[in-house]
Amino acid sequence: MSGLPPYATTGQRIWYYAFRVICGLIFFFLIAPIVVVMPLSFNAQDFFTFTPEMLRLDPEGYSLKHYRDFFETSDWQAAMWNSLKIAPMATFLSVSFGTLAAIGLSSEHVPFRRAIMAILISPMIVPLIISAAGMYFFYSRIGLQGTYLGVVLAHAVLGIPFVIITVTATLVGFDRSLTRASANMGANPVTTFFRVQMPLIMPGVISGALFAFITSFDEVVVVLFVGSAGQKTLPWQMFIGLREQISPTILAVATMLVAISICLLTVVELLRRRSERLRGLSPG
Amino acid sequence: MADGNTSDAFVAFERVQKSYDGETLVVKDLNLALPKGEFLTMLGPSGSGKTTCLMMLAGFETATHGEILLDGKPINNIPPHKRGIGMVFQNYALFPHMTVAENLAFPLEVRKIGKSDREAKVKRALDMVQMGDFGGRRPAQLSGGQQQRIALARALVFEPELVLMDEPLGALDKQLREHMQFEITNLAHSLGITTVYVTHDQTEALTMSDRVAVFDDGRIQQLAPPDQLYESPQNSFVAQFIGENNTLSGIVTAVDGELCNVTLDDGETIVAKAVNIAGVGERTQVSIRPERVEYNKERMAEGVHTLHAEVLEFIYMGDIFRTRLRVAGKEDFIIKTRNAPDQVRLRRGDKIEIGWLPTDCHALDA
Numbered sequence: 001m002s003g004l005p006p007y008a009t010t011g012q013r014i015w016y017y018a019f020r021v022i023c024g025l026i027f028f029f030l031i032a033p034i035v036v037v038m039p040l041s042f043n044a045q046d047f048f049t050f051t052p053e054m055l056r057l058d059p060e061g062y063s064l065k066h067y068r069d070f071f072e073t074s075d076w077q078a079a080m081w082n083s084l085k086i087a088p089m090a091t092f093l094s095v096s097f098g099t100l101a102a103i104g105l106s107s108e109h110v111p112f113r114r115a116i117m118a119i120l121i122s123p124m125i126v127p128l129i130i131s132a133a134g135m136y137f138f139y140s141r142i143g144l145q146g147t148y149l150g151v152v153l154a155h156a157v158l159g160i161p162f163v164i165i166t167v168t169a170t171l172v173g174f175d176r177s178l179t180r181a182s183a184n185m186g187a188n189p190v191t192t193f194f195r196v197q198m199p200l201i202m203p204g205v206i207s208g209a210l211f212a213f214i215t216s217f218d219e220v221v222v223v224l225f226v227g228s229a230g231q232k233t234l235p236w237q238m239f240i241g242l243r244e245q246i247s248p249t250i251l252a253v254a255t256m257l258v259a260i261s262i263c264l265l266t267v268v269e270l271l272r273r274r275s276e277r278l279r280g281l282s283p284g
Numbered sequence: 285m286a287d288g289n290t291s292d293a294f295v296a297f298e299r300v301q302k303s304y305d306g307e308t309l310v311v312k313d314l315n316l317a318l319p320k321g322e323f324l325t326m327l328g329p330s331g332s333g334k335t336t337c338l339m340m341l342a343g344f345e346t347a348t349h350g351e352i353l354l355d356g357k358p359i360n361n362i363p364p365h366k367r368g369i370g371m372v373f374q375n376y377a378l379f380p381h382m383t384v385a386e387n388l389a390f391p392l393e394v395r396k397i398g399k400s401d402r403e404a405k406v407k408r409a410l411d412m413v414q415m416g417d418f419g420g421r422r423p424a425q426l427s428g429g430q431q432q433r434i435a436l437a438r439a440l441v442f443e444p445e446l447v448l449m450d451e452p453l454g455a456l457d458k459q460l461r462e463h464m465q466f467e468i469t470n471l472a473h474s475l476g477i478t479t480v481y482v483t484h485d486q487t488e489a490l491t492m493s494d495r496v497a498v499f500d501d502g503r504i505q506q507l508a509p510p511d512q513l514y515e516s517p518q519n520s521f522v523a524q525f526i527g528e529n530n531t532l533s534g535i536v537t538a539v540d541g542e543l544c545n546v547t548l549d550d551g552e553t554i555v556a557k558a559v560n561i562a563g564v565g566e567r568t569q570v571s572i573r574p575e576r577v578e579y580n581k582e583r584m585a586e587g588v589h590t591l592h593a594e595v596l597e598f599i600y601m602g603d604i605f606r607t608r609l610r611v612a613g614k615e616d617f618i619i620k621t622r623n624a625p626d627q628v629r630l631r632r633g634d635k636i637e638i639g640w641l642p643t644d645c646h647a648l649d650a
Contacts, residue, residue: 180344181377183364185391185442192365195390199381278381 034258041066041251048248066252076249079237085148086223086233087216090155094212097156098163099205103197105164106171117164124161128221131158136225146228154226155219159212166211170204202275210268214261293317293353294478295341295446300350302336310336312502314350318480320445323472325481327489328499329525337499338448338482343367354446365394370439370447370477374454376431378423384410384434385419391442409441412471429460436468440475447472449481453488465492486526490514498522514573519560520648523571530577530617532570536561536647544647546570550612554589556647567650574606576644577619579636580628588639593617595634605629611638 004016044063045051053061070076101120105113123131135154136145144150178200182192198205220235227236234253241250295318302311311333318324326334339345340352343364351358359367379387388406397405410416413433423431432452439447449468453461469492472479483489489496490510498505498513498521506518517523520531534548536558544558546568556570578584579593596615597608604620607630611617619638621627630636 175375175377177373177375177377178379180342180364181371181373181379182390183344184342184367184369184371185394185438186365186368187390187394188365191394196379 037251038255038258041248041255043248043251046248048246048251066248067256069247069249070252070256073249075232076237076253079232079234082231083217083234086151086155086231087213089152090159090216091209091213093152093156094159094163095205095209098160098208098212099167099201101160102164102167102171102204103201106168106174120164121161123158132222132225135222139226145226146230148231151223151227151231151233154222155216156212158219158222159208159215162211162215163205163208166208167201167204170201174200199275199278202278203272206268206272206275210264213264217257292319294320294322294355295480296351296353297337298351298353300337300340300347300352302333302340302345303348309348310502311340311347314502314504316497316504316507318478320478321473321476323469323479323481323492323494325483325489325493325496326499327483327486327496327525329484332499333502334482334484334497334499335450338450338480341446341480342369342371342448368442368444370442370444372432372435372439372447372449372452374451376423376435376452378431378434378438380423382422383419384415384421384423384426387423387434388419388438388441391438395442405441409437412440413437413467428455429464432456432464436471440471440477444477446478446480449479451483452481453483453485461488468492490526498525500525516559517571517646517648520569520571520650523569523646523648528574528618528620530572530574530611530619532572532612532614532617533650534568534570536564536566536568539564543642546647548612552591552612554591554645555642556645557643559646560648562649568647569650571646571648572640572644574618574620575604576640577638578640579619579621579630579638581637584639585641588641590637590639593636593638595630595632595636598630598632600629609636609638 004013008016039054040048040050042062042064043051043054044061044065051061055061104110105117105120110116132154135157139145139150139154144153174197178196179192182196183189187195217233218235219233220239223231223233223236224239227233232240234257238250238253241247295316297314297316300311300314301309303309314333314337316337326337328334336345340347341354343359343362347360352360354367354369378384379390382390385406388409389402392402392405406419407416410419413436415430415433415437418426418430418434423434426434432455435452439449452468453464456464465488468481481489481492490513493510495507495509496513497507500521506513506522508516508518513522514527517526523529524531532546532548532554534546534554536544537547537553538545539558539561542557543555544561545553546556547553548570554570556568561568578588584590591611593609593611595607596610599606599608603623605623605627607619607621608615609617609619
């Protein structure tokens with residue numbers, strides 16, 4: 001069972017196990033902070049630490065009060081609805097524009113395509129605080145600051161790079177003779193796009209959409225600048241919660257967000273596999 | 285060279301030029317006319333402009349100059365999806381996310397043909413290529429030959445009058461390719477469709493076509509039925525490109541009507557058909573087909589001029605013998621002889637006399 005060949009030297013054996021230990025540590029480093037939060041969110045006390053009751057696994061030490069708190073506090077509820085109103089809309093815009101941009105930039109006769117690509121990707125690279133400050137001043141001037149549309153647009157801009165990157169990756173394997181074949185058979189460009197191109201780049205679009213959604217759903221810096229109290233999102237509310245009233249409700253929210261993320265990832269992965277299969281790339 | 289009579293042609297290219305970069309012409313002054321129902325092959329090495337011509341006809345490239353006519357109407361300003369031309373692509377271009385039946389139904393759907401009508405047509409097209417049981421499969425589940433048939437059926441299902449094929453058999457193995465050559469020509473002729481077929485395989489061109497247009501350097505070098513192309517090439521390129529060919533170079537010393545005298549580089553003089561020579565005193569390439577060369581004295585025609593030759597290699601190929609000779613100082617002179625009971629089998633080092641009819645020997649451009 002061991003992956004070591006019989007002729008491995010002592011050095012190779014040591015490295016073989018050391019490598020696994022290092023990988024384990026990295027994994028632990030990534031996961032531990034998230035995992036620790038989950039049991040704490042069921043704390044019966046208003047503390048951020050494990051109580052002796054919890055450590056004894058006494059049912060008395062656990063409760064759902066922080067979850068109840070989340071669903072009963074109007075601030076949290078408003079924040080959740082705001083997030084749910086902003087993220088899907090921003091995702092929709094990111095996916096629409098990002099996909100179109102990726103398709104356009106993948107055709108060879110577009111001038112300066114590398115430069116355009118770099119500009120479109122830049123929100124991902126430029127420090128968020130700089131984008132946020134820039135958007136704040138720009139949106140204030142054109143009256144978008146503090147509006148729902150402003151936040152949606154700002155989040156769409158942040159999501160577009162993810163869509164462009166994932167869609168461009170699927171377009172690399174896209175056979176251009178398929179669109180030609182479609183045109184040849186009498187389909188106009190719009191029909192060709194929806195019937196031929198779109199189904200085939202769907203896996204990339206879905207992955208991009210997921211990233212764009214998560215970006216908007218998790219984002220706190222830009223919304224602090226561009227939004228006003230009316231657009232207070234979940235991450236914003238959590239941020240306030242941490243700063244002003246240290247309440248384990250944050251942990252409950254965090255746990256729910258992690259659960260939602262896992263569900264989303266699973267659903268999207270299933271969707272992506274399905275469309276990959278439809279694409280005829282992997283055996284069906 | 286191409287006949288300029290385009291008035292009653294179904295497809296016509298009139299002085300078409302194409303340049304991708306605005307400087308070099310990929311297609312130079314193309315004139316070509318196809319009558320309805322013809323199977324025309326564009327044959328040429330890669331980069332000769334043949335695929336570009338096909339793409340201009342399909343509408344994926346636009347001509348820089350000149351006019352392309354379909355059924356008498358110029359189509360330069362008609363987008364590809366409104367031309368109604370069927371096409372088989374080199375890599376088949378089947379839609380991987382659709383089943384075979386959905387692939388075939390696609391051109392009918394975009395034409396808004398009703399469901400029952402559509403199904404009937406799809407079924408008929410699948411039966412035509414003997415793939416009737418494969419409608420529910422996806423392209424990835426088919427072999428190369430099967431995909432090829434589906435691509436063919438898809439190009440024909442909406443009953444276009446003109447079908448373009450871009451090296452459709454390139455990816456198939458030899459046996460399947462020969463079989464498909466036969467099927468494609470049969471289908472094309474029985475349906476009466478006009479076909480423009482692009483290939484770089486000269487055997488394919490010869491066996492399938494009514495006429496072949498040999499492309500090189502952006503021009504049609506010769507446009508003729510296969511037998512004429514093979515037996516009377518108009519220039520050295522065509523002679524070299526189509527089939528196997530022997531060339532001897534020399535200088536034209538006299539012209540006498542259809543025939544001319546050519547003094548070869550080693551001093552011998554032979555008689556050849558004057559096809560494409562610049563005049564007396566100019567250099568020429570003489571072309572002779574390997575199977576038209578005779579070394580058996582008894583089979584040679586009366587008064588045939590002969591040359592000395594030495595056997596360098598004798599290859600037994602079953603149906604024929606292939607012999608490499610040294611002739612007039614050249615060491616790549618090939619002759620092919622049929623494996624007949626009375627045929628002499630040569631050996632390396634044999635000194636023989638070879639001869640041919642002057643009409644089988646073409647003096648072409650140097």
